[in-house]
Amino acid sequence: MPNVISPDGSIRQDNWVVMPRPAEGESLDIPADQPALIPADLWLAGYEHFTGRQDIGVWFDSHDEPEILDGRVNELPVIAVNFPKFSDGRGYSIGRLLRERFGYVNELRAIGDVLLDQLQFMKRCGFDAYVLRADKDITKAQKCLNFFSQGYQAATDTEIPLFRRRAS
Amino acid sequence: MYVYDEHDRQMAAERVAQFRDQTERALAGELAEDEFLPLRLQNGLYVQRLAPMLRICVPYGMMRSDQLRRLARITRDYDKGYAHFTTRQNVQLNWPALEDVPDILAELAEVEMHANQTSGNCIRNTTTDQFSGVQSDEIADPRPYCEIIRQWSTFHPEFAFLPRKFKVAVNASEHTDRAAIQVHDIGLQMVRNEAGELGFRVHVGGGLGRTPMVGPVIREFLPEMDLLTYLEAVLRVYNRYGRRDNKFKARIKILVKALTPEGFAEKVEAEWQHIKDSPTRLTPEAVQRIQAYFTEPDYAALDNATDLLASQRFENRGFDQWLTHNVDTHKKPGYAIVTLTMKKTGTPPGDVSDKQLEQIADLADEFSFGEVRVTHQQNVVLADVRQDRLLELWQAITPMGFGTANLNTLTDVICCPGGDYCALANAKSIPVAEAIQRQFDDLDYLYDLGNIDLNISGCMNACGHHHVGHIGVLGVDKKGQEFYQISLGGSSHHDASIGKILGPSFARDEMPQVISKIIDVYVDKRTEEETFLDTYRRVGIDPFKERVYA
Numbered sequence: 001m002p003n004v005i006s007p008d009g010s011i012r013q014d015n016w017v018v019m020p021r022p023a024e025g026e027s028l029d030i031p032a033d034q035p036a037l038i039p040a041d042l043w044l045a046g047y048e049h050f051t052g053r054q055d056i057g058v059w060f061d062s063h064d065e066p067e068i069l070d071g072r073v074n075e076l077p078v079i080a081v082n083f084p085k086f087s088d089g090r091g092y093s094i095g096r097l098l099r100e101r102f103g104y105v106n107e108l109r110a111i112g113d114v115l116l117d118q119l120q121f122m123k124r125c126g127f128d129a130y131v132l133r134a135d136k137d138i139t140k141a142q143k144c145l146n147f148f149s150q151g152y153q154a155a156t157d158t159e160i161p162l163f164r165r166r167a168s
Numbered sequence: 169m170y171v172y173d174e175h176d177r178q179m180a181a182e183r184v185a186q187f188r189d190q191t192e193r194a195l196a197g198e199l200a201e202d203e204f205l206p207l208r209l210q211n212g213l214y215v216q217r218l219a220p221m222l223r224i225c226v227p228y229g230m231m232r233s234d235q236l237r238r239l240a241r242i243t244r245d246y247d248k249g250y251a252h253f254t255t256r257q258n259v260q261l262n263w264p265a266l267e268d269v270p271d272i273l274a275e276l277a278e279v280e281m282h283a284n285q286t287s288g289n290c291i292r293n294t295t296t297d298q299f300s301g302v303q304s305d306e307i308a309d310p311r312p313y314c315e316i317i318r319q320w321s322t323f324h325p326e327f328a329f330l331p332r333k334f335k336v337a338v339n340a341s342e343h344t345d346r347a348a349i350q351v352h353d354i355g356l357q358m359v360r361n362e363a364g365e366l367g368f369r370v371h372v373g374g375g376l377g378r379t380p381m382v383g384p385v386i387r388e389f390l391p392e393m394d395l396l397t398y399l400e401a402v403l404r405v406y407n408r409y410g411r412r413d414n415k416f417k418a419r420i421k422i423l424v425k426a427l428t429p430e431g432f433a434e435k436v437e438a439e440w441q442h443i444k445d446s447p448t449r450l451t452p453e454a455v456q457r458i459q460a461y462f463t464e465p466d467y468a469a470l471d472n473a474t475d476l477l478a479s480q481r482f483e484n485r486g487f488d489q490w491l492t493h494n495v496d497t498h499k500k501p502g503y504a505i506v507t508l509t510m511k512k513t514g515t516p517p518g519d520v521s522d523k524q525l526e527q528i529a530d531l532a533d534e535f536s537f538g539e540v541r542v543t544h545q546q547n548v549v550l551a552d553v554r555q556d557r558l559l560e561l562w563q564a565i566t567p568m569g570f571g572t573a574n575l576n577t578l579t580d581v582i583c584c585p586g587g588d589y590c591a592l593a594n595a596k597s598i599p600v601a602e603a604i605q606r607q608f609d610d611l612d613y614l615y616d617l618g619n620i621d622l623n624i625s626g627c628m629n630a631c632g633h634h635h636v637g638h639i640g641v642l643g644v645d646k647k648g649q650e651f652y653q654i655s656l657g658g659s660s661h662h663d664a665s666i667g668k669i670l671g672p673s674f675a676r677d678e679m680p681q682v683i684s685k686i687i688d689v690y691v692d693k694r695t696e697e698e699t700f701l702d703t704y705r706r707v708g709i710d711p712f713k714e715r716v717y718a
Contacts, residue, residue, distance in 0.1 A: 089329025
């Protein structure tokens, strides 16, 4: 069961399982007793079957296009974005697009190579659940989420950039 | 100059605390080397051939005298008593200890300095013309826009892990480009449209390195207030679609080329349509607030000191030469722009000692309202010197080594630290610069040769901007031996072009003679009015090849 970090640094457990993309010709084996995150394009392919289910969410890989879910994002209880390597920054754009462009309001989860020093960026880009890589010290998450009290730019967490806040 | 408010101060302090914590975790083994790498790079810290190297940010090249004095003290307390001005208007320390870096950053923060994003795959320091605000032919002062970009790009959460580094430069002069904007990832040329409104012509995808390219225009006119939303659109397209599979193909220029400039521009426009009216759109009040930091200093009402200078020139040939070459016209009557050259033969280009940093600070206080600008040619500018005090200034700087009257001549070399310091270099660059400076030690001959940009890089990364030198020198490794490849015809100005390779490379001791032969061809072929670049463009590379490889 993954430990899930919230934006305030608190830790909870849940049992969402990430289903890897099945190999060519294989079918997706969705567990009967556990909520599952499946590749977003497969959710769309089985839309009739999956929509409205509270135990099925999706995940995007960093090279995927979140545009495929435009208009349907809020039918999902959880969307996860995989960071295949912590230095791959595409997931931050995906997060902002899901939140700011497509209006996604439910849980946005960071999975994969999620390290302590990237949590602050994920938080600002709309992620509100983080599954830290297992070898990292989860007790330091709260500190690492809170080094900065504000940012210069607008992002998902702050609609108004500092230059407008200064003016008011 | 920009002054921090409580928000800037708070974030600077928070950044130091964060890096202190990160360094402690790295030293305690909690962060793997590759995990710490981007964190330390985004705080300016490289691990180099002989020691760590710390690159300190000088936003768009502007510094105050108190900041120079603090740098001097830091070089004494934490380093070997000298620093290096870089080709992107920053300052480097060559020997700090890793565990001291958080303390150094804390000392910098006290004087409103930092090392944020001076390295790593993020948005780097925005650079501009060192004569901003004091020249008469600029569209508008570009520095407020550089500061606006600095704030927007600082700790940007979406763009902290780009495919590769990202450099923005702004130019505002109509007739010259001292900021080399066309060889930047984004080059912004300030312009006015037919209605007289202020805006930017946007170049994207220029750059040096392995695949040198002049950046194509992707938007002819971007209205002033749309600056940040448009930059955000460019960066988002790059962050999402720039190549990440191959480090050497990861710069935005490769993406622009792959999509074609038109295709890239379309993608940016489509993205921009979604965000152009978001709160990130600038407001006149926000721009004015930043502009208020870049108002004119308290100039005296003066006339030009034409007669005085004429008689001083007549009496003193050295002063006359210096005035001709190292002093530029100021927009205010009675004032002048002075470039202090850091190119004395025998000193690595751009290197300064702690004492010299303090001397520069004193000169700034005494002669130029306490401010200096660092140039991408690795010199230092005093932008606001009274004409009637130029002789006094020249007399003061000559013994300090800042008065070499070789600005923009062959010996005003742009040069990276090279194999003497840098772990990436294939070859040393500083000794080549020095050998060429020794070969051409006759100032009158240098003046006769006119403006020649000689740029030297120790490797393909092109920190010495060799591709855009009229004469470019690139250090290459041939079976463990240092060799040097020459290119001709590059330019970083409005007429930007990438130099063409002359032919097989040369051993280091051959270099002064090879440069002499190239110069001889120019002298033989030139017409009266032609600069080196003009002649090269007219006659082509063949006459140079024939002479050099004869």
